Amino acid sequence: MLLEVAGLSRSFGRLRVIEDLSLSVQPGEVLGIIGPNGAGKSTLFNLIAGVLPPTAGTIRLSGRDITGLPPWDRCRLGIGRTYQVPRPFAHMSVFENVLVAAVHGSRASLRQGRRRAEAVLALAGLAAQQARTAGALTLLDLKRLELCKALAVAPKLLLLDEIAGGLTEPECATLIGIVRRAQTPDMAVVWIEHVVQTLRRIATRLAVLHDGGVLAEGAPDAVLANSRVQDVYLGTEGR
Amino acid sequence: MLRSQSPRVVAGRAVLVAGMLMLAVAPWVFGLGTISVLTEFLTMLVLALMWNLLAGYADVVTVGQHAFVGIGAYAFYGFAALAQIRPPAAILLAGLVALALALPAMAIVFRLRAMYLAIGTWVVAELFMLVAGKLSAFGGGSGVSLPLPVLRALGARPAERFIVVYWLALVLAATAFFSTWLLLRSRVGIGLMAMRDNEEGAGAVGVDLVRARMLCFLWTAPFLGLAGAIATLQKLRISPAASFSIIDYTVFVIFNVVIGGVGSLEGPVLGTILFFVLREYLSDFGTWHLMLLGALSIAVILIEPRGLWGLIRRRLARDLVPVSHHGSRL
Structure with missing residues (x-):
């Protein structure tokens, strides 16, 4: 297993953004993470990349516990990440x-x-x-x-935070093409996106984040057909 | 790499080289009064380069850098006057003492960040000054003059000594400038430039922010100590208030770097030159001179946070002192 997140929680004061979240990622897959605004998507990335310390839980990369490591050490161990708002x-x-x-x-x-x-x-x-x-x-x-x-x-693990956000359809296709060309068999991609259609095209697996936990995960089409997912998330998207 | 250089960059570099040549022949060209001002300029330039490295790149905004200048001054006195070691060796040893004392200072200061770090550096500097005032062998609270044998070791007559101290200051400033330039061009330096532009972003691509800050802190300490030793040779005495002067060795330096342009190599040079030009023309106005400096630095921050050099740089194709890395030319 490339990435193993177990029992991860993070609160800001009394606001629990991530609560007892567990997730694992294997080499070669593209895990898409969707969820409404405020579901904790970006916080999850900040926890995995080491910008924020978790309140509880562990994060393992290739079996090694990296929960206490600073961002630069995690980067050198193989985590590459993009920011939702670019930081050139x-x-x-x-x-x-x-x-x-x-x-x-x-x-x-x-x-x-x-x-x-x-x-x-x-x-x-x-x-x-x-x-x-x-x-x-x-x-x-x-x-x-x-x-x-x-x-x-x-990177062995590439974290993409809404990299298609604000782009036109052809521009999204360009970025998807770059990620496809860059991905090697031992590399995994975890891609957060607000726009479901972009992820549906590239994700091998989809996870839906809701209220700080994983609501559903599995093959993209099965997850999107899930009635609970449609209720809490896709209903608001007007699919 | 062959690239057509813009005429402005060529002109700017010509001015820079002309300035360096002028400094190299100054003892044969200028009178002792000018040499003395140039010595002071070179010492201040070293302080400006160091504050810029810390605050402009590594985001360690220190207001306590006078601590290491004072430590250098006191250590130099100890080695040269008390232990009677030859002055050149005593100067180098003073730099080493500053480096050694930077370690405990860093252990305290680096527990803090941002505003608290700034206050922490000030407190640590005050602490060093208070300790210096308790050393009776170093003249206690009122300080002590350099004994004549130390001065004689530099030259038989005052005029010769002025020139020797000038050379020492020039060697120190040149070493500080070129070594800092090489540092910025190294793999560490490109990380520092990234930190300057976006600290969290730099950490995310693998730049070890903590190690970079520590390296910069330890890099600056010996240079500040050496500058303190040379300033002592010019002032001919040590005292807690003068050797650890926050106004001379920190406040003015911050003004200079902020006005000249923080986060570039050219900025501190430009700011220090401007400081001495203003001082020569405005020193008759006393306090007004300081108020003008303060007003100028605030105005510069409001107009262009990267200082006068930031304004000039927009009109240039590239840096005068190249620190950039280029890919394959297309």
Whole structure:
């Protein structure tokens, strides 16, 4: 098992955002996580990536307990993540943005990191923009850059937080294409998305988050056909 | 890498190189008064480069960096005057003492973050100053002058000593500038630049924020200590109030870096030059000079948080002191 989350809880004061959540992810799969706003999706990512400490529970990566590790150690152990709101290094070039991730995330020298950054930028179709200042990119390119940074750390587990949010249909298709090309057999993708249709196209498994726990999980079509899921979530989406 | 350089960048680099050459020939060109001001400028430049590294890149906003300047001054006095070690060796040892005392200071200060860290650094600096005032061998609360034999070791006559101290300051400033430049160009440096732009984002791509902050803190301490030793050679005495002066060694330095441009190598240089130009022309106005500096730094923050250098940089194709990494050219 690549990722094992057991009994995970997180409260902010008296507000319990994640409550006794358990989840596991195997290499090679694409787990889509959907859920209404406030279901705890982004908090779950912040717990897995190490930005927030959990109030209870454990997180294991390839069998190793990483619950107490800071974000940079988790990154180096193989967790790459994107942010819902892109966090570019605004005063650095696109190339340098990816180079930082390649050098620090995969513990490479500058020379090795350079090669890795070039390969990732080419894969994502961002090579032509590599000399531009990251702060000047369009939304699609910022999302591409987020993805490039996450891929440059050589992740075993890729966490994508609403990376298709705010993009048009063809732009979504572009991003899905990049993720498909980047995924290796030993790598897993966990993809949070508000828009169900995007995930339906790429997810091998779907989990529905509701009230801080997993409401349903399984094959995408079966999960979406589940009457409880339709009640709490899809009903509001007007499917 | 061959790239057509913009004329402005070429002109800017020409000014930078001309300035360095001017400093290298200064003793043969200028009178002792100017040499003395240039020595002070070089010492301040070292402090500005160090504060910028800590606050501008590693997000360790210290208001206690005068602690290490004072420690350097006192350690230098101890080695040169009390232990009678030759001044050049005593200067180097002063830098090492600053580095050694940075370890316990860091252990205290790094438990805190942001605003609390700033206050913590100040408290630690005050603590060091109070301890210095208790050392009777170092003149206690009122301080003590450097004994004549220490000065004679630098040169027979005052004029020679001025020049020797100038060279020492120049070597220190050049070392501080070029080594910090190399640091920023290294794999550590690219992580520091990422931290400057987005700290959480840097952590998420594997930059070890804690280790980077510690490295920067330990990097700056010996340079500050060396600067303290050289400032002592210029002022010819140590005292708790003057050697640990928060105004001279921290407040002015913060003004300089903020006005010049935080988070760049050019900014501290520009800010320190501006500080000395303003001081030469405005020192007759006394307190007004300080109020103008304060007003100027606030105005700069409001207009461009990355300082005067930030304003200039928008009109340039690239940095004057290149710290960037480029991919394959297309």
